Amino acid sequence: MSATAEQPQQPTPAARSGQTAESSDPFTPPDPGQARAHRAHAALFRIAERHAATDEQRRRQAHPAFVGPHEAVRLVSFLLSGAALLQDGEPEVDRADVTAALSLVPMVRGEMDELEAGLLQMARGRGMTWQEISFGLGLGTPQAARQRYERLVGRTATDPEEGTP
Numbered sequence: 057m058s059a060t061a062e063q064p065q066q067p068t069p070a071a072r073s074g075q076t077a078e079s080s081d082p083f084t085p086p087d088p089g090q091a092r093a094h095r096a097h098a099a100l101f102r103i104a105e106r107h108a109a110t111d112e113q114r115r116r117q118a119h120p121a122f123v124g125p126h127e128a129v130r131l132v133s134f135l136l137s138g139a140a141l142l143q144d145g146e147p148e149v150d151r152a153d154v155t156a157a158l159s160l161v162p163m164v165r166g167e168m169d170e171l172e173a174g175l176l177q178m179a180r181g182r183g184m185t186w187q188e189i190s191f192g193l194g195l196g197t198p199q200a201a202r203q204r205y206e207r208l209v210g211r212t213a214t215d216p217e218e219g220t221p
Contacts, residue, residue: 179192
């Protein structure tokens with residue numbers, strides 16, 4: 057038996073980087089879109105497994121008495137696309153529902169900007185580098201991550217002098 061057969065198989069560099077078998081050439085860069093999609097799927101699975109595994113954990117994210125703006129936009133979109141089905145007695149989605157959902161989009165975008173800015177602030181507070189943050193955001197450089205953060209803070213700041221929400 058050869059020495060290599062006795063050692064456990066290590067993942068190839070291509071497997072570690074998310075490359076497929078077709079692109080295992082070490083001189084071919086990985087497809088960024090495919091790598092980002094893989095990370096997004098892995099991120100959703102990780103968070104769901106760790107923080108939304110039970111009904112009680114999943115209920116933490118939504119107010120039990122009313123639907124939030126992002127939930128309303130998502131619901132109308134899901135109903136229109138067929139990803140969610142109407143229940144018995146529920147009215148069809150009409151133009152007014154679509155207009156209502158569209159009118160919420162700027163609010164949802166603002167909430168997402170605030171959420172992202174806060175998450176970036178907490179990441180930096182926990183000692184994450186701009187390099188680590190840029191990888192998580194799917195950006196190419198630490199400078200791009202920092203610039204994104206500065207734009208978000210500028211859009212969400214209530215006092216332009218302070219630069220804080």
